[in-house]
Amino acid sequence: MEQILPHLDSVFSIDCVLFGFDGKELKILLIERNEEPFKDWWALPGNIVGPDESLDQSASRILYELTGLRGIFMEQYYAFGDPHRHPQGRVITLAYYALIRLGGDKELRPISTYAKRANWLPITDLPKLAFDHQKIYDKGLEKIKRRIKHQPIAFELLPEKFTLTQLQHVYELVLGKKLDKRNFRKKIVSFGVLKELDEKQKGVSYRAATLYRFDKRKYAKLFGKEISF
Amino acid sequence: MEQILPHLDSVFSIDCVLFGFDGKELKILLIERNEEPFKDWWALPGNIVGPDESLDQSASRILYELTGLRGIFMEQYYAFGDPHRHPQGRVITLAYYALIRLGGDKELRPISTYAKRANWLPITDLPKLAFDHQKIYDKGLEKIKRRIKHQPIAFELLPEKFTLTQLQHVYELVLGKKLDKRNFRKKIVSFGVLKELDEKQKGVSYRAATLYRFDKRKYAKLFGKEISF
DNA sequence: AATATAGTGTGTATTTTTTACACTAAGTAA
DNA sequence: TTACTTAGTGTAAAAAATACACACTATATT
Structure with a gap:
């Protein structure tokens, strides 16, 4: 400034x-x-x-x-x-x-x-x-x-509880390209830093998606290991 | 300072x-x-x-x-x-x-x-x-x-002409771990940024190794593509 | 001349990771 | 009940990463 x-x-x-x-x-x-x-x-x-x-x-x-x-x-x-x-x-x-x-x-x-x-x-x-x-x-x-x-910075852009589709959307916007839904889910889940909640999305006029939360604890354990998109 | x-x-x-x-x-x-x-x-x-x-x-x-x-x-x-x-x-x-x-x-x-x-x-x-x-x-x-x-920064640490063993040595020192010779060579050569010279190492009391040079031209062409160790 | 020495240079099989790809399930709205 | 919209899932093929061992070659030594 x-x-x-x-x-x-x-x-x-x-x-x-x-x-x-x-x-x-x-x-x-x-x-x-x-x-x-x-x-x-x-x-x-x-x-x-x-x-x-x-x-x-x-x-x-x-x-x-x-x-x-x-x-x-x-x-x-x-x-x-x-x-x-x-x-x-x-x-x-x-x-x-x-x-x-x-x-x-x-x-x-x-x-x-x-x-x-x-x-x-x-x-x-x-x-x-x-x-x-x-x-x-x-x-x-x-x-x-x-x-x-x-690094798990994408979560900062999302509410605490989010759907995998929203997360994928963030990645696509930042990276500027489309990602394959199945592969994205497979990979992001395999990192093991997401906690699946017992909750569903609300207020949508279609099938509600499962909500997830970023699990800082699990991420802390990973430290040193590289994750990679 | x-x-x-x-x-x-x-x-x-x-x-x-x-x-x-x-x-x-x-x-x-x-x-x-x-x-x-x-x-x-x-x-x-x-x-x-x-x-x-x-x-x-x-x-x-x-x-x-x-x-x-x-x-x-x-x-x-x-x-x-x-x-x-x-x-x-x-x-x-x-x-x-x-x-x-x-x-x-x-x-x-x-x-x-x-x-x-x-x-x-x-x-x-x-x-x-x-x-x-x-x-x-x-x-x-x-x-x-x-x-x-x-990024190809390892070459900055080496003379213009170097052997693959020397290059591997630099990687091992910086990364702080041993690398497999065959895999290292396979990978580094596959990036296509090295030019093999018609020259051999001199002054060593054992079989002289082939010298290589970092090829900036080829590297410039790669730009945007990630290389990765 | 023979031998010892020390580093060079190479291939393959196995495992892991990445990619490409399409349909059914579930919930809402009319 | 039907139409609509997004959620959620599996597999086969290709590519990349890994693990691994021995013969070659130049020099030095005797």
């Missing part, structure tokens, strides 16, 4: 690529800037790292301030530091991504002051982004594509 | 984990500090990012200043920013790793002023490191372990 520029030689900030899933589409959170440079442009939410916080703490704080969310899986993935990436001075930024389940119960808190508004926009139809934020986003998407093949 | 501390709110530096291979062992480059804090301790080489250089440029410059080497594959892998990682102030550091072939033709340039001396030390027997440098190193090793399975 670059809207505040104290007169320093260099500024260190964090920008977040927040991937959200509403059950249908993958979206990211963008803000519409209210200040120069790039006034009226869409940009990734971010902020400056405080003097007494660690990087992860800072990222959590920023996420909280922008969305009201806590306890979300976040991870740094790349530092961007081109000397000219910000027109007004040297700003090195560390990019984090987070995966968030949208809709349903909690509504996201409105975004703070420095932006006109914030919006979840589908990644299939993004506007031009301020600064080098397109690059930051691109690298973030690339990252989660690789990551979702080896 | 933290030996210079201008009176700023925060400093942004780069630290390098330089992995070297001399044909026998994996080593990393360490310097012995000549200043407080951590005077006389071993530390990773690093330096402060200049105002007009990109992060990658800065890393290349630092590598060059410390070793005289150019054109080495380097990559950033993690930012460390605990507010107390440096006893004298806030220093956020970005870690890079590089892979370097040791010995043979070029001798490394002596290290610059701020260290008593620099040395390549085998990773199997490292001293206590200054600051959080052990953590930085650990994460770097982890990184190249994962990376070597999917």
Whole structure:
């Protein structure tokens, strides 16, 4: 985030690529800037790292301030530091991504002051982004594509209880390709990190699917072993 | 690198984990500090990012200043920013790793002023490191372990012409486990990124092995396809 | 010249994993 | 009761991974 520029030689900030899933589409959170440079442009939410916080703490704080969310899986993935990436001075930024389940119960808190508004926009139809934020986003998407093949991050995008079809949908969206239903189920179940519940989907006008839950305990036991899509 | 501390709110530096291979062992480059804090301790080489250089440029410059080497594959892998990682102030550091072939033709340039001396030390027997440098190193090793399975970085550790046995040796050292000779050869050859030369190893007192070269052209064509160990 | 030594280089059978592919079952809505 | 929509399941074929042992060749030694 670059809207505040104290007169320093260099500024260190964090920008977040927040991937959200509403059950249908993958979206990211963008803000519409209210200040120069790039006034009226869409940009990734971010902020400056405080003097007494660690990087992860800072990222959590920023996420909280922008969305009201806590306890979300976040991870740094790349530092961007081109000397000219910000027109007004040297700003090195560390990019984090987070995966968030949208809709349903909690509504996201409105975004703070420095932006006109914030919006979840589908990644299939993004506007031009301020600064080098397109690059930051691109690298973030690339990252989660690789990551979702080896780590159980897909669950972060889903409600606690979900169906296998929903899970497959997430994988297909992130990876950008169709997967075979039977093979997907065979594989994901074989990892042994899902707990089948005694519950069924509700409110659908067709046969209700069985609900599953991600089993952190079992996953912890697997640690070290690679899972792979 | 933290030996210079201008009176700023925060400093942004780069630290390098330089992995070297001399044909026998994996080593990393360490310097012995000549200043407080951590005077006389071993530390990773690093330096402060200049105002007009990109992060990658800065890393290349630092590598060059410390070793005289150019054109080495380097990559950033993690930012460390605990507010107390440096006893004298806030220093956020970005870690890079590089892979370097040791010995043979070029001798490394002596290290610059701020260290008593620099040395390549085998990773199997490292001293206590200054600051959080052990953590930085650990994460770097982890990184190249994962990376070597999917990217052709092993070649950076070897001379231009190498034998398959040498290549296997590098994989075994990095991954920390023995590999089967026949299976290794089958697999690595099947990737199609090696060019078999009409040349044999020289100066050995046993049957000389065929030399190979990494074929960047062929590798470029593969791009997008995953290779995997 | 014969022999010892040390690393090179190769093939196959078995197991495991991946892929391709289509129908019946269950629940809801009309 | 029928039509509709998604859930849920198995198998055969292909590909990839693994386990495994011996003959070859260049040099050094006697």
